[in-house]
Amino acid sequence: MNAQPAASLFIDGHPVEGEGAALPVLYPYTGEEIASLREASGDQVAQACQIAASAQPAWAVLAPVERGRVLIRAAAIIRERNEELSRLETLDTGKPIQETLVADWESGAQALEFFGGLAASITGQMIPLGRDWAYTRREPLGVCAGIGAWNYPSQIACWKAAPALVMGNAMVYKPSEETPLGALKLAEILLEAGLPEGVYNVVQGRGQVGAALTTDPNVAKVSLTGSVPTGRRVYTAAAEGMRHVTMELGGKSPLIVFDDANLEDAVSAAMLANFYSSGQICSNGTRVFLQEGIREAFLDRLAERVRNVRMGDPLDPETQHGPIVSPAQAEKIRAAIAAGEAEGAQLLCGGPGEGAFIPPTVFTDASDEMTITRDEIFGPVMTTLAFYDEQEVVCRANATGYGLAAGVFTQDLTRAHRVVGRLEAGTCWINTYNLTPVEMPFGGVKQSGLGRENSAAAIEHYSQLKSVYVGMGGVDAPY
């Protein structure tokens, strides 16, 4: 299989070959090399940022509706090519084609469409001050750096590009070194849709390329999707230059199932919340708290349904569960499963699997102190925990440094709203899980991050306010 792009980088509207270290791209299902890329050199990162800075002012002075139109055209191109793009996404990530066809580029297209449509309605405020008055202008930041994770490479690229570009910023984007292909496609599509050359650029590389981008003098903002340790490093480095940040980081989110929950829906949600994308989703509800009265029935039904999950060739449309993105990630997940067993949790189903595959895995008899309950695994591993009452489960759900997401299943509406009101999480779901429509803000609290993606809230994170005081009379001075 060959997925070789025209060149590794995309700078100033053109494919450009990287001058740094080799970056092979492997298809997670077979381990076969499907593309051979090169990282950007330090000079190329600086050049991309310089070009973005030069291209940004002309883009920013266009009427908002014109910028919006480019994004809306890009969304239409993505939809026309969804099949080809989804196949590439599957080769890059190993995710089943039945997922990438509906969840990856489509979600990216929705972001481009949403922010494109919002463009013309973003206004400032007029503030009456008696004789005088003031107004505010929402202005772009300049050059925004985007740094992505490997689990939703193209969706993440679009979620960052859409609000950044619509506000008149330019962007230099570095995808994850594991999944570098989708962002190059986005760069081509944006250009075809009418984005001026140099406004959206892609550089490739591992962590040190991300670090160079973070501290580049032309960069005004860094938006990272990644792990908490990387988030700390990037936030610290960005602080030096007083750069803005958005941090979309990891989680260990609780999914609380009360006795009165609809059993079938709760099991469906728990499976989606742990096994979709082979469990490689930041907001996954990996701590499933089961109230004593429903626990046994829930686990029986879960085991029955997990046995029917189809694992295999990601390009087979029937496949529901694909390989893990890389051998290194599979080893990390296996180490977590081994630690769970060593600490005394019981495997209800699944286990370490073989090669690139780790089957959907469920632990029972876990306690809050075990590493499988505390640490993000980022694989298809669900930890179930028993609980008795509401007060207890809220305290235990909040007893984590993470705060990305949370879910509650109950038919008691007052309890549902009371509980989500007390959960320390940026995104909560009631009687569903892991739905992230572009209309709804998404992001974390505590160690899980800062800022929000999607919805009008994202606009604030890609712009800054200028206040203008207008004097309408003479100047009253005491001198």
Ligand SMILES: NC(=O)c1ccc[n+]([C@@H]2O[C@H](COP(=O)([O-])OP(=O)(O)OC[C@H]3O[C@@H](n4cnc5c(N)ncnc54)[C@H](O)[C@@H]3O)[C@@H](O)[C@H]2O)c1
């Ligand atoms: N909250 C969200 O929206 C969200 C979404 C997807 C994934 N995630 C999180 O991402 C993690 C998995 O992704 P990953 O393994 O790619 O994460 P990671 O932290 O290893 O890498 C993320 C990105 O940061 C880059 N990077 C690494 N070191 C850097 C440095 N010092 N400076 C700048 N950039 C650097 C990497 O090259 C990569 O592009 C999980 O923790 C997951 O929860 C969060």
